[in-house]
Amino acid sequence: MNDAVRVESLYKTYDNGVTALDGVSAAFASGTFTAVMGPSGSGKSTLLQCAAGLDEPTAGRVFIGGTELTATKDTARTKFRRGRVGFVFQDYNLLPSLTVEQNVLLPLRLAGKRRKDPKAILGRLGLGDRTHELPERLSGGQRQRVAVARALVTEPAVIFADEPTGALDMRSAREVLTLLRAVVHEFGRTVVMVTHDPVAAAHADSVLFLADGRLAGSLARPTAEAVAERLAHLGDLTTRIAA
Amino acid sequence: MIAIALRNLKHRPGGFIATFVSAFLGAALLMAFASLMDTGDSESLTTTATVGGGWCLVIVAFAVTSTLSLSVRQRADQVALLRSAGATGPQLRRMIVGEAAAIAVLASAAAVPVGWVLGRVLLSLLKDTGQVDAGVGYQFGAIALGTGFGVTLLGAVAAAWATARRTAGNAGGKPERPRLRRIGAVLFLLAGANCSILTATVMDGKGVDAMQTAGQAGIWAAIGLALLAPELLRMVTAVVGPVVRALGGVAGELAVTGVHSRSRQLAGAVMPVVLFTGVATGTVYMQGIEDRAAEGQIQPEYAQDIQTLNYVVVGMIALFVAVMLVNTLIAATARRRREFAQHRLAGATRGQLLAMVSLEVVLVAITGVLGGSVAALFTIVPFGSARAGHLWPDASPWQYAVIVTLAVLLTAAATVQTTRRTLRGPATAAIRA
Ligand SMILES: Nc1ncnc2c1ncn2[C@@H]1O[C@H](COP(=O)(O)OP(=O)(O)OP(=O)(O)O)[C@@H](O)[C@H]1O
Numbered sequence: 001m002n003d004a005v006r007v008e009s010l011y012k013t014y015d016n017g018v019t020a021l022d023g024v025s026a027a028f029a030s031g032t033f034t035a036v037m038g039p040s041g042s043g044k045s046t047l048l049q050c051a052a053g054l055d056e057p058t059a060g061r062v063f064i065g066g067t068e069l070t071a072t073k074d075t076a077r078t079k080f081r082r083g084r085v086g087f088v089f090q091d092y093n094l095l096p097s098l099t100v101e102q103n104v105l106l107p108l109r110l111a112g113k114r115r116k117d118p119k120a121i122l123g124r125l126g127l128g129d130r131t132h133e134l135p136e137r138l139s140g141g142q143r144q145r146v147a148v149a150r151a152l153v154t155e156p157a158v159i160f161a162d163e164p165t166g167a168l169d170m171r172s173a174r175e176v177l178t179l180l181r182a183v184v185h186e187f188g189r190t191v192v193m194v195t196h197d198p199v200a201a202a203h204a205d206s207v208l209f210l211a212d213g214r215l216a217g218s219l220a221r222p223t224a225e226a227v228a229e230r231l232a233h234l235g236d237l238t239t240r241i242a243a
Numbered sequence: 244m245i246a247i248a249l250r251n252l253k254h255r256p257g258g259f260i261a262t263f264v265s266a267f268l269g270a271a272l273l274m275a276f277a278s279l280m281d282t283g284d285s286e287s288l289t290t291t292a293t294v295g296g297g298w299c300l301v302i303v304a305f306a307v308t309s310t311l312s313l314s315v316r317q318r319a320d321q322v323a324l325l326r327s328a329g330a331t332g333p334q335l336r337r338m339i340v341g342e343a344a345a346i347a348v349l350a351s352a353a354a355v356p357v358g359w360v361l362g363r364v365l366l367s368l369l370k371d372t373g374q375v376d377a378g379v380g381y382q383f384g385a386i387a388l389g390t391g392f393g394v395t396l397l398g399a400v401a402a403a404w405a406t407a408r409r410t411a412g413n414a415g416g417k418p419e420r421p422r423l424r425r426i427g428a429v430l431f432l433l434a435g436a437n438c439s440i441l442t443a444t445v446m447d448g449k450g451v452d453a454m455q456t457a458g459q460a461g462i463w464a465a466i467g468l469a470l471l472a473p474e475l476l477r478m479v480t481a482v483v484g485p486v487v488r489a490l491g492g493v494a495g496e497l498a499v500t501g502v503h504s505r506s507r508q509l510a511g512a513v514m515p516v517v518l519f520t521g522v523a524t525g526t527v528y529m530q531g532i533e534d535r536a537a538e539g540q541i542q543p544e545y546a547q548d549i550q551t552l553n554y555v556v557v558g559m560i561a562l563f564v565a566v567m568l569v570n571t572l573i574a575a576t577a578r579r580r581r582e583f584a585q586h587r588l589a590g591a592t593r594g595q596l597l598a599m600v601s602l603e604v605v606l607v608a609i610t611g612v613l614g615g616s617v618a619a620l621f622t623i624v625p626f627g628s629a630r631a632g633h634l635w636p637d638a639s640p641w642q643y644a645v646i647v648t649l650a651v652l653l654t655a656a657a658t659v660q661t662t663r664r665t666l667r668g669p670a671t672a673a674i675r676a
């Protein structure tokens with residue numbers, strides 16, 4: 001099986017001296033749904049952003065579908081990224097001045113690709129009648145579904161999602177998670193999702209744990225209980241290291 | 244709340260620079276002219292002070308008001324946050340007005356030495372042209388300080404109060420009242436038209452005196468048209484938009500969509516372009532007409548005064564408006580950091596964003612130059628009729644070309660440079676802040 005995403009010894013030290021990633025190597029196989037978990041500040045967001053080409057690691061390499069992302073400069077990286085990588089943020093990051101439809105089509109337009117009809121995908125996400133609405137008129141769950149649609153529109157090999165359900169109620173969260181699962185199992189895409197919620201993580205095929213910027217194990221076929229237990233251990237571990 | 248206001252000033256000084264700069268320069272100009280009244284009460288001094296100071300007063304009050312309301316409106320998110328934390332409308336109003344008052348006082352204080360120097364320069368100019376006795380000593384006193392501090396403080400507080408009522412008044416934050424703005428615009432335009440008609444009728448044959456009303460006509464009209472900036476911008480976009488879209492590709496499309504949904508913010512950029520083009524074109528061509536009309540005529544002796552004065556005043560005002568233009572554009576662009584970052588996260592390259600902003604500049608510049616040119620006609624046409632007997636000046640168009648080029652260059656340079664700076668670093672850092 002080939003890897004959709006592979007990161008090799010990623011290090012990231014921010015300008016203020018904080019080391020957020022301390023040598024992370026991992027591979028995410030095509031057509032899988034992986035959750036990334038760990039205590040707050042363990043480097044999950046940093047890992048996702050470096051892997052997605054949104055930020056540059058201090059050292060290490062990132063491969064998307066076998067192509068090295070870290071070898072390219074900003075503009076080239078952006079052009080590569082917008083065709084191959086989708087990203088979903090906790091706080092949506094939709095453009096407030098664009099309608100739902102314009103937001104969804106934005107990556108395609110920026111890439112100079114032919115526009116396609118977003119009706120099908122928006123209809124599937126239950127947003128068929130909101131296409132000409134501005135984001136400010138939508139609920140959090142609806143906005144996040146628009147963000148997922150936008151991440152899917154270029155048919156990327158991989159979609160990264162950073163706490164996509166962090167701001168949602170249980171029902172909206174379940175809708176978004178079901179959607180992400182369908183993206184993987186029906187359309188064969190790869191999803192890497194950061195979450196704090198063991199129930200959300202249980203929707204994934206496997207869970208990767210992160211602590212203090214390093215890998216701290218993984219769990220296949222996760223259940224909410226098993227994940228919660230591992231997290232509790234991880235908490236103990238980091239407290240002990242800190243002490 | 245006053246404590247929060249002061250903390251805001253200390254913590255986020257960047258957000259207040261625009262207001263500070265316009266208040267500072269405005270106060271300096273006012274102090275310079277007013278100090279001539281402190282110096283003495285000869286006719287030349289009083290004329291210079293009232294004519295020059297009068298024009299400045301209008302422009303300065305408008306500049307301070309518009310930059311201040313821009314900066315208050317752009318902090319709507321902070322106001323909303325405080326509101327949700329339990330701050331009441333009156334508390335927020337006190338905070339916003341408190342900030343404005345503090346900035347106005349600081350800016351006026353900083354303006355004292357500059358105003359003093361400018362006032363001296365004015366006086367020595369008047370002495371050099373023999374309009375004031377060489378023995379007169381320069382005085383910088385109560386009138387200069389009173390006018391400088393008074394107008395700046397009053398303008399700032401009034402603007403803050405009015406804007407705060409809208410921003411902090413209701414929880415929904417319905418920030419605009421276009422009807423009030425439009426009524427204001429119509430009133431200014433009527434005042435301008437009134438001065439134009441007076442110039443062409445009552446002042447016909449009064450020679451150089453017609454400059455007073457003609458000059459005012461242009462300034463009132465420029466302010467009126469500046470207030471109509473959102474409407475003008477939408478009109479220009481409706482006409483030029485399809486071309487921009489066709490030539491600019493995605494960037495063009497984004498620029499045009501941006502104008503439609505952000506016409507109010509972009510209007511803030513149009514305003515100073517209107518003022519600059521209007522005031523500069525109007526006065527330069529008026530002086531041109533006057534110079535030609537005066538050739539070979541016997542002039543009242545104060546004609547000389549007014550001519551020197553006009554160039555000095557125009558120079559100062561044009562400089563002030565140019566600084567305000569750059570100042571406003573930098574502030575308005577820097578605040579789009581988050582929006583730019585969101586575009587980049589959606590896949591826009593830096594190049595695409597720069598192209599988008601440049602096309603916006605095209606729309607802003609066309610609108611501003613158009614508005615300014617119309618305002619200038621309020622001065623030029625009636626003055627030409629009164630002084631030279633024909634409506635259209637037989638002057639060369641190159642001065643106009645220089646003014647327009649300058650306006651476009653300043654607009655483009657300020658916006659594109661700021662955008663470039665705003666796009667530094669990874670986009671993820673910009674959305675976290
Ligand atoms: N832009 C930044 N500048 C400086 N330090 C940063 C920056 N972003 C993150 N950090 C630091 O890097 C570390 C890892 O941050 P990161 O956001 O990756 O954690 P996280 O695992 O996503 O946490 P959370 O679960 O709270 O979102 C933290 O100590 C954080 O303070």
Ligand SMILES: [Mg+2]
Nearest residue numbers: 044045046162
């Ligand atoms: Mg995070």
